[in-house]
Structures are given as structure tokens and as C-alpha cells.
Amino acid sequence: MAAVLSLLPRAAAVRLAPRGRASASRLLCAAAAGEASSSPPAPRRLVLYSKPGCCLCDGLKEKLHAAVLLAGTPYSLASLELQERDITTDPEWERLYQYEIPVLAKVLPDGTEEILPRLSPRLSVELIQKKVSSVFDQ
Numbered sequence: 001m002a003a004v005l006s007l008l009p010r011a012a013a014v015r016l017a018p019r020g021r022a023s024a025s026r027l028l029c030a031a032a033a034g035e036a037s038s039s040p041p042a043p044r045r046l047v048l049y050s051k052p053g054c055c056l057c058d059g060l061k062e063k064l065h066a067a068v069l070l071a072g073t074p075y076s077l078a079s080l081e082l083q084e085r086d087i088t089t090d091p092e093w094e095r096l097y098q099y100e101i102p103v104l105a106k107v108l109p110d111g112t113e114e115i116l117p118r119l120s121p122r123l124s125v126e127l128i129q130k131k132v133s134s135v136f137d138q
Helices: 002-006 055-069 091-097 125-136
Strands: 015-019 024-028 044-050 080-086 103-107 113-115
Touching: 044 055, 055 080, 055 125
Parallel strands: 044 080
Antiparallel strands: 015 024, 024 080, 044 103, 103 113
């Protein structure tokens, strides 16, 4: 997977920046589809609850990053914002998700989160892209 990501053009680069006390990361994917528009679409926001050393979490995170960068499909995730939250930094998150990670949640317009059905890291990048895109089309 790392070899595939290294072959992607630099224009579709991924920026990871620290965020808040939860040591979360934000993935901003502007220009991943290679299209410029006068008014960018409203960001679609997801939260990935995970923890260090979780191989399922790492696998899903890699697939999500690749799905965001995959261009030329009808299920583009160019405006996706992905925030990663380490459950070990918040006792409530750890209580809720310790046996469920990786957990993916859609951030609703009012700021609340809707937990999504589990995505297997064994799914293809294209299928993950399609499933994530369909969540925002509902």
C-alpha cells in the first residue's frame, strides 16, 4: 500500500496537522480530484476513532487515505475531511469504543456524530471510496 501511495502525484498531497488535546489529525484533501471550481463544495467530515498499535485501524486509515486520493471515479472524496481520534486520550471514547475500533463516524451539520457501519480494511480502495461517498449522498 505504501508503494502505491508514493506513486501518487504531488498535487494530490495529503496534509496532516495536529488538532486539539485529543492528539487527532486532520486530513484535508483539496484538489485530490484535480478539478478547480469557483465555490468549493461544503466539506464532508468523518471521524476515525482508533488507537496506537491497532492493525485494523492502521489498515482502514491507509485505505481511507488512498480512497481520498483516488481520482477519476464517480465517487470522488476530494472534499473529505478526516479527523483521527486516539481513544486512549479520552476516557469516554475509550469506554465507548475500546472493543469496537476502528470506528468511523459521520459529522452531521449540527456537530453531532452518526456512527457508520464498519468498513473492513480488506475492502478494495474503490469499494471503500464508493461506500464512504454513499454515506454523504443520503
